[in-house]
Amino acid sequence: xxxxxxxxxxxxxxxxxxxxxxxxxxxxxxxxxxxxxxxxxxxxxxxxxxxxxxxxxxxxxxxxxxxxxxxxxxxxxxxxxxxxxxxxxxxxxxxxxxxxxxxxxx
Amino acid sequence: xxxxxxxxxxxxxxxxxxxxxxxxxxxxxxxxxxxxxxxxxxxxxxxxxxxxxxxxxxxxxxxxxxxxxxxxxxxxxxxxxxxxxxxxxxxxxxxxxxxxxxxxxxxxxxxxxxxxxxxxxxxxxxxxxxxxxxxxxxxxxxxxxxxxxxxxxxxxxxxxxxxxxxxxxxxxxxxxxxxxxxxxxxxxxxxxxxxxxxxxxxxxxxxxxxxxxxxxxxxxxxxxxxxxxxxxxxxxxxxxxxxxxxxxxxxxxxxxxxxxxxxxxxxxxxxxxxxxxxxxxxxxxxxxxxxxxxxxxxxxxxxxxxxxxxxxxxxxxxxxxxxxxxxxxxxxxxxx
Numbered sequence: 001x002x003x004x005x006x007x008x009x010x011x012x013x014x015x016x017x018x019x020x021x022x023x024x025x026x027x028x029x030x031x032x033x034x035x036x037x038x039x040x041x042x043x044x045x046x047x048x049x050x051x052x053x054x055x056x057x058x059x060x061x062x063x064x065x066x067x068x069x070x071x072x073x074x075x076x077x078x079x080x081x082x083x084x085x086x087x088x089x090x091x092x093x094x095x096x097x098x099x100x101x102x103x104x105x106x
Numbered sequence: 107x108x109x110x111x112x113x114x115x116x117x118x119x120x121x122x123x124x125x126x127x128x129x130x131x132x133x134x135x136x137x138x139x140x141x142x143x144x145x146x147x148x149x150x151x152x153x154x155x156x157x158x159x160x161x162x163x164x165x166x167x168x169x170x171x172x173x174x175x176x177x178x179x180x181x182x183x184x185x186x187x188x189x190x191x192x193x194x195x196x197x198x199x200x201x202x203x204x205x206x207x208x209x210x211x212x213x214x215x216x217x218x219x220x221x222x223x224x225x226x227x228x229x230x231x232x233x234x235x236x237x238x239x240x241x242x243x244x245x246x247x248x249x250x251x252x253x254x255x256x257x258x259x260x261x262x263x264x265x266x267x268x269x270x271x272x273x274x275x276x277x278x279x280x281x282x283x284x285x286x287x288x289x290x291x292x293x294x295x296x297x298x299x300x301x302x303x304x305x306x307x308x309x310x311x312x313x314x315x316x317x318x319x320x321x322x323x324x325x326x327x328x329x330x331x332x333x334x335x336x337x338x339x340x341x342x343x344x345x346x347x348x349x350x351x352x353x354x355x356x357x358x359x360x361x362x363x364x365x366x367x368x369x370x371x372x373x374x375x376x377x378x379x380x381x382x383x384x385x386x387x388x389x390x391x392x393x394x395x396x397x398x399x400x401x402x403x404x405x406x407x408x409x410x411x412x413x414x415x416x417x418x419x420x421x422x423x424x425x426x427x428x429x430x431x432x433x434x435x436x437x438x439x440x441x442x
Contacts, residue, residue, distance in 0.1 A: 039223045039351050039366070041387070041396045045151040046223075046351065070291040073264050074229055074347045078286060078313075080331060106229060106350045 002095035006033045006051075009103035018090045024099060025049040025085035035101030042086040044068055048106060049085040050075040051099040060093055076102050108185075110136045111416040112216040113204050115192050115356075118146020120386030120401030121220035122175040127409035129182035130433045133416055136212055137184060138204075140191040140225035145172035147222050147387075148398075150349055161399055171398075181438040191225050193355055195382075200415070202381055216412040219377075219384045220401070223366065224353035231262075231345050235317045243323040244343045254279045258339050260326055262314060263346035266292040269300065271344060276305040282338055284309045284328060312336075317343075356388075364390045374411035375404045381415055383408040 001017035004027055018027030028036040028049075037048035044067050053061065058081055068087050072078045085099060112128050114121045117139035128135050143149065148157075148168030156165050166174070190206040195217065197203075204212040228246035230236065236244060248254075248271060255278045261268050264285040269292035272283040283300070288310045290297050300306050309328065315335065316327035326340045353366050362369040362378040367390035370376060375383045385408055386401035394400070413422050427433050434441060 037366075040147070040151065043151070045147070048350070066289075066291075069287070069289070070264075073286060073291065076232060104232070 002090050002092060005098040007100045008035045020090055022090050023086050024088040036085060037105045044071055047071040047075040050105060051083055051085045051101055052079055053081045053083050054098040055081060057097050061088055076104055076106060108136060108212045110134050110212060110214045112218055112412050113212050113214045114218045114220055116146060116220035116222060117144040117186060118220060118222050119148055119171055119175055119398050120405055122179060123402045124218050124220055124405035125179045125182060125184050127406045128412060130436055131409055131413045132436060133413060135184055138187045138190050138192055138206060142188050144176060148172050150226055195359055215381055215415040217382045218408055219388055220386045221388045223351035223387055226349040227352050229347040229350045233314055233317055239323055246345055254342060257341040259342045260284060260340045261344045264290045265346060267346035269296040272306050273300050282307040282309060284312050286313050287311060375408040376411055
């Protein structure tokens, strides 16, 4: 199974095997990763699963949709490498992906 | 004090359908919601987005679904209490006493919590001192636009609220519109009108980084995406970053919680407290799906237990709407 690394805002790292086809958000929720809330449950409607993606991974991710970009506008401290983790679907290509969670989600 | 059979917290689709299921059993309900209208997430988060998984309705928007549900429960003449949040609940014998933020008091044997992910509140600015100036120089909605006349106003956001208010206030004040990227999510025609009028100073690829002032805000610092910092004079900040959902006081009611959800018994969707039920997105049980259709089912089952508690001396009889004269009478249908 692909491994995804979640780093919280103070640098604590957790690497977890996430089943292919799940989203990076679901991987976090199922493994009780702190820092990803996902209030709307993956509907791209709340921006509380916001993560920063390590630069070298940005090109390997699915393209960002306008709807996701709109939600990121509302996220806490959005940056150039901001994504909603509910929109990142785990696959072999994403094995090793590293995401950092913001210091808070709202 | 308002006496009723059931207090429903939340006027989203699931809360509305619970009114129906209670209504056909002859139970009266009172509905409380923190928003100013019915619909919950359907109306706040995706009013225009089509929903494809409501049984029997191939496609409808959040707004249409809300409208239809309101139509469906019309015969029950339900009271809605909008712009109110339930603050406190208290047990009194077999009843629950419910108090709202507007100090309304209800008493009822049943409370159904259909609260989604919590009540909607504006997403607030998180820079230092933002809280200090809230309600004085920082606003998340506009109630009195007179105070902005001839002032310097910085508006944040890229949606319709930000664009609409930038256009409106630019007629009477000096407006700067700040957004973190070039694309705006608000209506393109509002943006082109703003550009045509040419009165709004639009700063894109900037975000708020600091607030400076004493008793009142004097200026704000903006930071561009590539690290450039600028200061602009500002009297007022208007921030429109949409709504967030906050569980609020529900977490203090002694209910059996699992993170932000309430654990229920799937036979009747009762929580660990007798007479308090949780349905829709806010409840959790093994296999729970956060779908509107699941919430409808949950409300139907909860309504049966509500009946038993509200009418302890009557026998509950399961009936169909197609054949029950009682139900049809409650729905206002005249049989020939």
